[in-house]
Amino acid sequence: MPDQLLFAMEVTLNGLMAGVLYSLVALGFVLIFKASGIFNYAQGVMALFAALTLVGIMEGQVPFAHLINSVFGTDIHHFGWHVPALAAIVLTMVLMIAFAWAVNRFVLRHLVNQEPIILFMATIGLAYFLEGVGDLMWGSDIKTLNVGLPQGLNETIDRVTYEAFGYGFFIDNLDIVATVIAVVLVAGLVLFSQYTKQGRALRAVADDHQAALSVGISLNYIWVLTWSIAGFVALVAGIMWGAKSGVQFSLSLIALKALPVLMLGGFTSIPGAIVGGLIIGVGEKLFEFLIGVHIGGATENWFAYVLALLFLVFRPQGLFGEKIIERV
């Protein structure tokens, strides 16, 4: 097999795995958008906040240490204990649910029936608020997140591909784990929404608010539920990205990568978010490999947007989105 083709295959595989993470972030957007028509700008910051909290709890950091120290003149930073990863994940999830509840109680409930643009602005405010709270609670230094996921070269794949093609593929174990977890998560979400009472209620609210109310569904309850699920998805995405590149502010920028994914997949389609993420992941890696190197590189910064833009022109509703026909 020619070397070039082998490299391309390796790049494609890596692209697929990067794409899984894009899908995951995009999924958080889709869930909330479907249920309440809100484009949640804060989704990326939610991932950052979840990751920060997770690290903080695991390391036994004192929340708001800076604030406490400057007010009381103390000098505390750590409780001096370490919390096991699993327990810390559960605690973080509890906090994300509390956040979901608070968002609904103190922000969204007051904005019912407002224009989408107003709700969007509210989530921008929410994003900066949450970013600030994250800073205040856990500090702004870069943290490493290690929940015990395997990392580094997967030797089996390396060996097998070497024996087969005479060239060993470099696939990171973390990417493989991330892919498996993402697949399980998506499958779980689909099963939940198709086969449980809450899932049915969720789909009902996504479809028609009036009708949902008339069969006894509390919109507030469903909104807290969707924001909690979106919080969970953010946590998973935060763990993956955090483990890969450290927990720092730039993590919240993955939300920006989700935008082209959404344009591609459509804002209301869960399969769209998944396929869109994979296309962008593979597309940008392959483009960089095949063309980027000849034109000076760094195409990964913009490729996704250009692809999404082209797509928008020809299929504004996205891959699987419903066609929008204005009724007159």
Next chain:
Amino acid sequence: MNAMSGNTTTADGRKIGGVLMEMRNITLRFGGVEAIKDISFDILEGEVRAIIGPNGAGKSSMLNVISGFYNPQVGEVWFRGEKRPPMKPYEVARLGIARTFQNIALFDGMSVLDNIMTGRLTHMTTGMLAQAIWKGKAEREEVANREIVEKIIDFLEIQHIRKVPVGRLPYGLKKRVELARALAAEPKLLLLDEPMAGMNVEEKEDMSRYILDTNDEFGTTIALIEHDMGVVMDLSDRVVVMDYGKKIGDGTPDEVRNNQEVIDAYLGVAHD
């Protein structure tokens, strides 16, 4: 005095009981518009109560007050002998009051079966965790509720479209699915906003039959809005007539038909 005042039996042998719902001096405003002006009436257990009146009379508004979609500025709503505090629509639904909408509100993306299953939500009590884990209790609950839904599907003769996404159905069938979803709640009070609007004669006859059978077989109390006078006379035990937000008549179909004010309203006699 009303012609019927509880615990009687109709000519066709249905039992009419005591007062199920009572509206007392309801006034509802939208900004400067008074959609309902100081209206009182009651609904007896087991009866078919119609609300009629010209366009814009405030009929849908009245139904929306009963179902909690609108909260009146003045007046009291009494249900099963208790004064009802201001409630959200989903809370009213949980009291056992189901409804359909004038402009059909279904879940277009979901199948007919799933749509009707949502009508059972108020009867499904298994908690979130049990549902998510899908253990015995949740499964039994799903199966038991599914059986009731299948009965309603048979009753309304929509077996052939069970798996079809509702968005693809023609108008007449959508109306029927909406009725099915409301019936699935096994409501104590069923509210129907123009269940026959936009239907052809045959569809209207079918729908009339389903409404009568519902009342007859399950003893469901029904309040319905309808434009077609003929249909109203056939279906209902008593009629409230509204015009420009006011109640201008209340009684049996015969009484109402001979009421001069009602006749004027329907013939479009100028208002002063």
